[in-house]
Structures are given as structure tokens and as C-alpha cells.
Amino acid sequence: MNSFNFLGSEETIFSNPDALDPDFIPKLLPHRENEQQFVATAIKPLFHGRTGISLIVSGPSGVGKTVSVKRVVMDLEEHEEADNIAKINVNCWKANTTYKVLQEISLQLGLRFIQNLKTNELINKVMDRLKQYDGIVIVLDEADKAGDTDFLYHLLENIKKRTIILLTNEPNLNAKLDYRIVSRLTPENLEFKSYTRAETFDILKERIKYAFYQGTWNDNAFEKLANVASGYKDIRIGLTLLKISGELAEQDSTKKITLEHVETAIQRIGNIKPAAVNKTFKVEEKLVLEICETHSGKTTGELYKEYKIARGKKSEKTFKRTLNSLEKKRLIKLKPTGEGFQGRSSIINYLGPERKLTDF
Ligand SMILES: Nc1ncnc2c1ncn2[C@@H]1O[C@H](COP(=O)(O)OP(=O)(O)O)[C@@H](O)[C@H]1O
Ligand SMILES: [Mg+2]
Known part of the structure; x- marks a missing residue:
């Protein structure tokens, strides 16, 4: 080993460790350009005072549904026409009742004094506020986990200029929704397919540029990692492996991430079940x-x-x-x-x- 390959105690191989966090939203999402375009097209009518198109976005876990939709909504900030459009994102796994969803929306709209309101009062307050916007974009992530969907009915009844985007791992959410809701929502479907091996390589390679200093990755180490990650069909596994491998290299005080680091990282995550098992x-x-x-x-x-x-x-x-x-x-x-x-x-x-x- 070259003796200059050692890290000093204050040195690190991560240029930006946050870029490997699950919540990090990169500016560019390779291989999701078309899907992002589809989402943008669904929102665009709101710019012109018309109603938007609602979407059901489906696909397995870890294929970029959440990040792609979030990125499009964030990009709205750059458009003046969207200044008076409300942008709301609710995770229905965390907020799994109508009351909790409305609370979350209130929070994001900056509504105050809602603590003691009954459900009906809260509905009215939220709807009144939403009506003041030129339009609303509301993303309901993990929509299949919602315990009840009454809030959706109220949104559909009260707010006409809207794009409602439901994200789901379940392939036929449409069939599960109440008829009252589907008939008002009339959503278009957007399916996210699993990434191919080549796409997984590209995505992880791109993320390395955000997170690590140049030249830290040995080619064979990266190849091994990306191969294993693509077998899992979930980009999250790849990101986790990048992070653990980097930490292992730092513990060894080396400037290079080697095949050995990657193999140890793979062993560490050995208990995570591949997507195919999770699906059942x-x-x-x-x-x-x-x-x-x-x-x-x-x-x-x-x-x-x-x-x-x-x-x-x-x-x-x-x-x-x-x-x-x-x-x-x-x-x-x-x-x-x-x-x-x-x-x-x-x-x-x-x-x-x-x-x-x-x-x-
Ligand atoms: N095309 C992509 N480019 C960059 N990162 C991606 C891409 N697709 C997914 N990711 C990353 O993979 C992880 C899982 O994506 P996510 O959107 O949460 O998946 P899903 O919502 O489909 O389960 C996130 O950390 C996300 O940033
Ligand atoms: Mg998601």
C-alpha cells in the first residue's frame, strides 16, 4: 500500500455525507426524467388557472417514486406562476387518519390555534385556507397506508383547482378506493418500473459524486457494490452500502474504498430481505x-x-x-x-x- 494513502485524523473521504441520507433530494435524478415530466405536465394547468390532473403513482419500493415527485414539487419554487399554489406533502403512513392528515396540512400551511378543534371544524378551517390559493398540489405518499380517506373526499369536494398525487406500492390502489373518491379524482396512472442493472450503476455512480471526494472508490469495489444493489432492486440498499463502505474505509484510515470494505458492508446488511421477499x-x-x-x-x-x-x-x-x-x-x-x-x-x-x- 502506498503510504500516502492514509487519512489524517481530521480528514474524511466524504465530501458531503448528507448526500447519502434517505431524505436527500438530488437536483438530477438519472432515469426518471420521463416520469418527472409526466408529473410536471399534470401540475402545469394550475399555472393557467385551470384544474390539474390527478395521478396515482405506483411501483415497488426504492424505485424513486417519493424522490421524483418531491423534486418536481420543489422545482415549482423556481416558477413565478406557482407562487400562489399551495404545495403539500403528507405521508399517510405517519398521518394515517383524516384528523392527522388535516393536522399535518394545517402545519404546512402555517395555520394556528387548531389544537382543540373537532374534526369538522378542522376540515372547514383547512378548506377555507386552501380556497385562498390559486391552486393546490397535494402529494399523499404511502397512500395505501391511509387508515381512512375521508379527508380526500373533502379535498375533492371543496377544492377545484388541484393536482392530487397518490403514491403507492400497491399496484391497484384505484380498485381499493371508495367509488365516491375515484369518480371525483379521475386519476391517471403513472407506473415506476424497477431500475435495470445499468440504471442502478448510473444512479449510484452519480451519487458518489455528491457524497465522496474524487478518486476514493476503487473500480472493482464499486462494481461489486452496484451488482449487489441491483439484485435487491432497491436503490436504498445501494446508498446504505455506499455509506457503510465509506465508514469502514475511514475506520481503516485509508483514502481508498476497496473490495474488502464493500464485502464487509454487504455482510452487515445480510439480514435485509430482497424486494422479492418483501413483496409477499x-x-x-x-x-x-x-x-x-x-x-x-x-x-x-x-x-x-x-x-x-x-x-x-x-x-x-x-x-x-x-x-x-x-x-x-x-x-x-x-x-x-x-x-x-x-x-x-x-x-x-x-x-x-x-x-x-x-x-x-
Ligand atoms: N433516479 C434516482 N436518482 C437518484 N437517486 C434515486 C433515484 N431513484 C431513487 N433514488 C434514491 O433512492 C432512495 C429511494 O427512493 P424513493 O424515492 O424513496 O423510493 P420509493 O418512494 O419508490 O420507495 C432515495 O434515497 C432516493 O433519493
Ligand atoms: Mg416512497
Whole structure:
């Protein structure tokens, strides 16, 4: 090894570590130019006082749905015509009730004194404010996770100059939405396909320019990383591997990221399941698994109570079937207690860890 390849204690190989954060929004998104154009076209009529086109944006996880739509909405800032257009982004996984969605919208609009309002009052207040704009662009991310969609109905009824963009991993969200909503929304569909291997290479190569000093990556190290990342079909995995590999090189005090660093990084994320496995993991299973994790060691009956509290809607029978399928996937363990109705009660132990990317 060349002795000048060592990093000084104050030195770093990251020119901008933030560029590897999950929330970082690059200016240019390679291979999503057409999709971004489609979104921009849906918003454009608002510039001229007309109503916009609403969209359902679908596609698997990690293919750039969120980042592409956010980038287009951010780019509106550069257009004078969009000055009086409200730009709202709500994650329906985090805000999963009508009340919470409205609270989030209020926050983004800078509405005050909303703490003690009843749902109806909050609806009126938000709608009155929205009507003051020339148009609204509202992005509802993870729309398939919304617990109820009443807020959408109110938006559709009250606000005429609008582009509503629903983002979803579920391929046929349209079929799941209430008829009252679909008939008013009349959305166009925009599907994001998985990136090819070559596209994954380009995207990660481009991100390296944002995040690392020049010349830090060995070609064979990058190639290995990009190959593995493209197998996962989720750019997030690639970004996580870039970050861990860089940190490992820094721990070694070297200026070069080598194949060895990348291989260690790959081992570290070894427990993350590829997208293909994730796809078979249903929303219902996710909810039940979360409950098993929080209440590990309790009985089936106790867990079912927690499930109802968490707004689970399925019968106890279906709930038990879900437990069985989680056991088959080795995420939980059922231990019969020999008690309960016909001796069918079990103690549930959460096995996990189904490691998440955010664990790194
Ligand atoms: N074309 C692209 N160019 C640059 N970064 C991308 C691209 N597509 C996805 N990413 C990055 O990959 C990660 C996952 O993208 P995201 O938009 O959150 O996916 P999705 O919403 O489809 O699950 C984000 O950190 C995002 O910045
Ligand atoms: Mg997303």
C-alpha cells in the first residue's frame, strides 16, 4: 500500500455525507426524467388557472417514486406562476387518519390555534385556507397506508383547482378506493418500473459524486457494490452500502474504498430481505408482526386485544392464520399453553430481527 494513502485524523473521504441520507433530494435524478415530466405536465394547468390532473403513482419500493415527485414539487419554487399554489406533502403512513392528515396540512400551511378543534371544524378551517390559493398540489405518499380517506373526499369536494398525487406500492390502489373518491379524482396512472442493472450503476455512480471526494472508490469495489444493489432492486440498499463502505474505509484510515470494505458492508446488511421477499409481506402481516414485537411473550388472546386496539379489522380466526404464516416465515414462535378454548391458546415470542435499513 502506498503510504500516502492514509487519512489524517481530521480528514474524511466524504465530501458531503448528507448526500447519502434517505431524505436527500438530488437536483438530477438519472432515469426518471420521463416520469418527472409526466408529473410536471399534470401540475402545469394550475399555472393557467385551470384544474390539474390527478395521478396515482405506483411501483415497488426504492424505485424513486417519493424522490421524483418531491423534486418536481420543489422545482415549482423556481416558477413565478406557482407562487400562489399551495404545495403539500403528507405521508399517510405517519398521518394515517383524516384528523392527522388535516393536522399535518394545517402545519404546512402555517395555520394556528387548531389544537382543540373537532374534526369538522378542522376540515372547514383547512378548506377555507386552501380556497385562498390559486391552486393546490397535494402529494399523499404511502397512500395505501391511509387508515381512512375521508379527508380526500373533502379535498375533492371543496377544492377545484388541484393536482392530487397518490403514491403507492400497491399496484391497484384505484380498485381499493371508495367509488365516491375515484369518480371525483379521475386519476391517471403513472407506473415506476424497477431500475435495470445499468440504471442502478448510473444512479449510484452519480451519487458518489455528491457524497465522496474524487478518486476514493476503487473500480472493482464499486462494481461489486452496484451488482449487489441491483439484485435487491432497491436503490436504498445501494446508498446504505455506499455509506457503510465509506465508514469502514475511514475506520481503516485509508483514502481508498476497496473490495474488502464493500464485502464487509454487504455482510452487515445480510439480514435485509430482497424486494422479492418483501413483496409477499402483506400489510396485514406487518401490523400483526408489529404487535408481536411490542407484546412479545403474551398469549394469542391478549395479542388479539392489542390488535383490535391498533384498529385491526380481521376476525380472531384470520388473526391466528396470520400468526401461523408469520411463524412459517420464522419471524415469531408460537408455544401452546395447553390452556384456553380447546387448548388452542399459545404464547407468542417475537424472533426478529427483520432488520430495517434505518438500523444502519
Ligand atoms: N433516479 C434516482 N436518482 C437518484 N437517486 C434515486 C433515484 N431513484 C431513487 N433514488 C434514491 O433512492 C432512495 C429511494 O427512493 P424513493 O424515492 O424513496 O423510493 P420509493 O418512494 O419508490 O420507495 C432515495 O434515497 C432516493 O433519493
Ligand atoms: Mg416512497
